[in-house]
Amino acid sequence: MKGSTKKKVIQFFGFFLLRGCLFLVLAILLLFLYDIGSKGGGAISWEFLSKAPRRGMTEGGIYPAIIGTFLVTMITAVLAIPLGMCAAIYLNEYAKQTRLTRMIRLSIRNLSGVPSIVYGLFGVILFVNILRFGTSILSAGLTLGLMTLPWTITASEEALKTIPNSYREGALALGATKWQSIRTNVLPYAVPGMLTGTVLGLARAAGETAPIMFTGAAFFLPILPRSLGDQFMALPYHLYIMATQHHAIVQVRPLAYGTALVLIALVLGMNMTAVIIRYRLRRKQR
Amino acid sequence: MSADALKIRMETRDLDFFYGTKKALDKVSVACYENRVTAIIGPSGCGKSTFIRTLNRMNDVIAGTRVEGSILLDGKDVRSPDVDVVDLRRRVGMVFQKPNPFPKSIFDNIAYGLRINGMRDKKTLEAVVEKSLQGAALWDEVKDRLDENAFSLSGGQQQRLCIARALAVEPEVILFDEPCSAIDPIATAKIEDLIETLKKSYTVVIVTHNMQQAARVSDYTAFMMLGELVEFGVTERIFTNPANKLTEDYITGRFG
Numbered sequence: 415m416k417g418s419t420k421k422k423v424i425q426f427f428g429f430f431l432l433r434g435c436l437f438l439v440l441a442i443l444l445l446f447l448y449d450i451g452s453k454g455g456g457a458i459s460w461e462f463l464s465k466a467p468r469r470g471m472t473e474g475g476i477y478p479a480i481i482g483t484f485l486v487t488m489i490t491a492v493l494a495i496p497l498g499m500c501a502a503i504y505l506n507e508y509a510k511q512t513r514l515t516r517m518i519r520l521s522i523r524n525l526s527g528v529p530s531i532v533y534g535l536f537g538v539i540l541f542v543n544i545l546r547f548g549t550s551i552l553s554a555g556l557t558l559g560l561m562t563l564p565w566t567i568t569a570s571e572e573a574l575k576t577i578p579n580s581y582r583e584g585a586l587a588l589g590a591t592k593w594q595s596i597r598t599n600v601l602p603y604a605v606p607g608m609l610t611g612t613v614l615g616l617a618r619a620a621g622e623t624a625p626i627m628f629t630g631a632a633f634f635l636p637i638l639p640r641s642l643g644d645q646f647m648a649l650p651y652h653l654y655i656m657a658t659q660h661h662a663i664v665q666v667r668p669l670a671y672g673t674a675l676v677l678i679a680l681v682l683g684m685n686m687t688a689v690i691i692r693y694r695l696r697r698k699q700r
Numbered sequence: 701m702s703a704d705a706l707k708i709r710m711e712t713r714d715l716d717f718f719y720g721t722k723k724a725l726d727k728v729s730v731a732c733y734e735n736r737v738t739a740i741i742g743p744s745g746c747g748k749s750t751f752i753r754t755l756n757r758m759n760d761v762i763a764g765t766r767v768e769g770s771i772l773l774d775g776k777d778v779r780s781p782d783v784d785v786v787d788l789r790r791r792v793g794m795v796f797q798k799p800n801p802f803p804k805s806i807f808d809n810i811a812y813g814l815r816i817n818g819m820r821d822k823k824t825l826e827a828v829v830e831k832s833l834q835g836a837a838l839w840d841e842v843k844d845r846l847d848e849n850a851f852s853l854s855g856g857q858q859q860r861l862c863i864a865r866a867l868a869v870e871p872e873v874i875l876f877d878e879p880c881s882a883i884d885p886i887a888t889a890k891i892e893d894l895i896e897t898l899k900k901s902y903t904v905v906i907v908t909h910n911m912q913q914a915a916r917v918s919d920y921t922a923f924m925m926l927g928e929l930v931e932f933g934v935t936e937r938i939f940t941n942p943a944n945k946l947t948e949d950y951i952t953g954r955f956g
Contacts, residue, residue, distance in 0.1 A: 510763055580800035584862075587758060588813035588869055589790030598816065599802055 450674050457672025466636035471656065471666060476673050481638050482551070482646035483680065486630070487620045489555025489642075490562055494619075495612050497559075498566025502608070505567070506574040507596050519571075526564035531624040533561040538628045552642040554630030558619040565618070569611020573604045606695035613688035617681045623650040649677040706733040709903040710755060710792070710873055715769040717750055717759070717927075724750045727769070728929045730922045732873065737895060737904040739918035739935065741911055743955065747927040748907045749797075752875050755905065756792040757785050773873070790817075793871035797878040799858035801850035801865075806833075806842050809850045809861055813869035828868050836864035837894050856887020863894065874898060876906040880913065892917050911951055915939050923947045 461475050468474035509515045537557025547553040577600050585595035619625075632645040633655060639646040656670035710732040717725035725747050732738045740748040753759045754771055757778060771778045778788050790813070802809050810829040811819075819825060829846070833839040838860040842853070850861055859879055866874055876895070880888040895917050898904055908914050914921050915935060922932040923946075931938060931947045942948045949955060 578800075580796065580798065581802060583758065583761070583796065584800045584802060584865075585812070585816070586761065587756065587789055587794040587796075588816070588865065589786050590813075590816045591786055594816045598812070603803060 447678075450671060450678065453668065454671030454673070454675035457668045458675065462669075462672055463676070467634065470662070471634060471660065471669070476647075476649065476652060476669075476676065478635060478638055479647040479649045479652040479673070480676065480680075482631070483620055483649045483677075485639065486551055486555045486558065486626065486646060486648060487616055489552060490558040490619050491612075491616055493556055493559030494562040494566045494615065498563050498612065498615075499570050499608055501563075502567045502570030502574060503596065503601075506571045507592075507600070522564045522567050526568060528561075529624075530561060530622050533557055534625040534628050536560070537625060542629055548643060549628070549645055550630045550643045551639045551646045552630070554626040554646070554648075557625045557629045558622060561622065561625055562612075562615045562619045565615035566612045569615065570604075570608040573607030573611060574600065576607060577604050606692040609695075610688045610692045613684055613691070617684040617688075620684065621650050621677060621681050623648075623654045627651055627654070649673055649680065653677060706736065708732070709734040709774065710905070711772050712751075712754070713770045713772070715751070715754065715771060716767070717747070717754060718766040718768075719762070720764045724927050725754070726927045728924070728927075730929060730932055731920075732903055732905050733920065734903050735899055735901075736919040737899050737906060737917050738920045738922065739914035740905065740907045740922045740924060741909070741914045741950075742924035742930075743950070744909065745926075746924045748924050749877055750927075751924065752794075752877050752905060752907045755873070755875055756789050756794055758789075758794065760785065790869050791871055792873045792875060793866035793869065794875045794877065795859070795862050795866055795879050798882045799855055799862050801853070801858050801861050803849065803851060805847050806850050806853070806861065807846040810865050810868050813865060817869070832864040832868040833861075835867045835898075836860045837890065837897075838864055854887070856883045856890060859883055859887065859891060860894065863891075863898075871902065873903045873905065876904065876908075878907050878909060881909065888913075911939075923950060925950075 459475075463475060463480065464477050465475035466478050467476065505515065505519065534557060537553060537560070541547045541553035541556050542549055547556070581599045581603070582595050585599040586592070590598070623631075626648055630645055631648045631651040635645055635647050653670055653673045656666045656673060660666045708731045711730065713729050715725055715728040716723065728747075728751060730738065730740070730751075740751060742748050750759065754767060755778075759765050759767070767779065773788070773792065776783065778792075802812065804812070807825075807829055810832050811825045814825060814828060830839060830843075833842060838857060841857060842848075842861075845852075850858065853861060859882075863874075863879075880891055883891070892913065895904055895906065899919075906914075906917065918935045920933065921935040921938040923930045923938065923942075923944075925946060931942060931944045933943075938947060939951055942951065
């Protein structure tokens with residue numbers, strides 16, 4: 415009797431502690447969102463979203479930065495999604511599980527931990543200088559793509575791992591080739607998970623500053639990029655400038671908060687898209 | 701019933717199998733006769749599943765495995781270079797231990813094997829689906845819900861669906877790897893009846909840990925232990941008059 419009371423007390427405090435941790439995290443997040451929302455909400459207007467900055471960025475909007483971030487993320491997606499998914503399919507389905515593939519997998523995991531500024535500098539050397547793409551939206555998108563690849567590969571591989579082996583064996587036992595079993599009996603069920611992980615990676619890329627500041631993002635450019643070789647404005651870089659590099663600190667502060675709010679909304683929107691894609695595809699299979 | 705009059709459809713001769721350096725099968729020689737059911741029995745870990753999976757080369761997909769000896773289908777070694785493993789697996793179908801329907805409709809499950817071989821004609825697919833489901837004694841239960849997901853079926857129905865799926869590609873040999881270990885006794889009885897019917901058209905090999913099941917459904921029984929074939933012969937003889945002391949101890953329940 416005494417022992418069971420003690421166990422219940424321990425359980426009560428254990429759950430209390432766990433619940434407390436969750437509430438603490440939620441509180442920090444809500445405080446953060448409230449701070450940005452209350453200070454940036456006032457800056458949001460149709461003009462802010464649809465016009466270029468004016469008067470040394472103390473007035474006007476962030477339209478070129480919104481479109482620039484959208485376009486550079488598209489380029490990132492074009493590089494990271496197909497390449498990452500294919501690499502994951504090879505690693506998980508075809509490659510023999512040897513010491514070499516374990517090394518490769520470990521390296522990929524490690525690459526996802528490399529600081530983004532390192533990717534930025536690498537992008538300058540590879541895309542801007544060696545491949546002569548110049549400081550352009552293409553170089554920036556490819557740099558972000560490289561940075562996103564480890565995330566895409568890892569997420570896609572995890573998604574493939576959730577597919578039971580019995581789907582593969584069942585198909586093989588009916589006379590399917592390995593590729594047929596993967597294409598018809600593994601990928602259709604893995605793609606929702608792969609896309610979710612990939613879009614989360616893209617959302618992270620959309621918010622990055624360091625990889626684009628040397629490779630293609632412009633300090634101020636009131637027009638939109640017209641080709642892959644043009645520079646562009648991007649929300650995170652714009653925010654960085656407004657927050658740290660601008661001389662008229664007090665004047666631009668609401669604009670900086672507004673930019674932050676738009677960037678957060680964009681990233682949140684992408685994450686929501688990932689959730690919706692997954693939900694739709696899963697339901698279609700039921 | 702004399703064994704000589706029957707045609708051997710599939711057989712192994714001195715079959716050795718290795719997982720890495722661990723030997724899982726040691727000189728196993730078993731013959732599977734046409735239109736007969738051959739049961740493989742033995743205690744857990746004796747290699748019976750490993751054995752049946754070598755017959756359609758399903759073990760190929762496990763890294764680090766190695767086969768020695770011969771596995772013959774109609775007298776031809778299934779491991780010879782001119783045998784296409786994809787074609788072999790179509791001719792030698794397999795039903796797994798746990799029912800493994802694909803997360804598709806009942807119809808698409810059965811049509812899967814035909815579609816991967818390029819069959820697109822709707823009429824043909826419909827005909828084969830009906831014939832296969834009837835062959836697996838499932839048609840009457842599902843004919844009005846072919847579009848439903850196969851996961852909506854009960855465990856026993858799922859296993860019969862897997863049998864129907866195997867029948868659809870018109871195999872010559874059907875391998876059952878403990879097909880009833882995950883389903884209830886009534887569903888088990890249905891599958892045993894089905895095996896009885898299937899042997900009229902196919903050569904059947906069944907792995908089972910249930911000795912009564914082997915006695916009920918099989919014509920020949922192979923008793924294995926620790927990767928070795930202890931005794932092989934006509935089921936009735938194995939169960940009434942085993943030649944080997946180990947076989948006798950196992951079937952009388954002294955171990956296993």
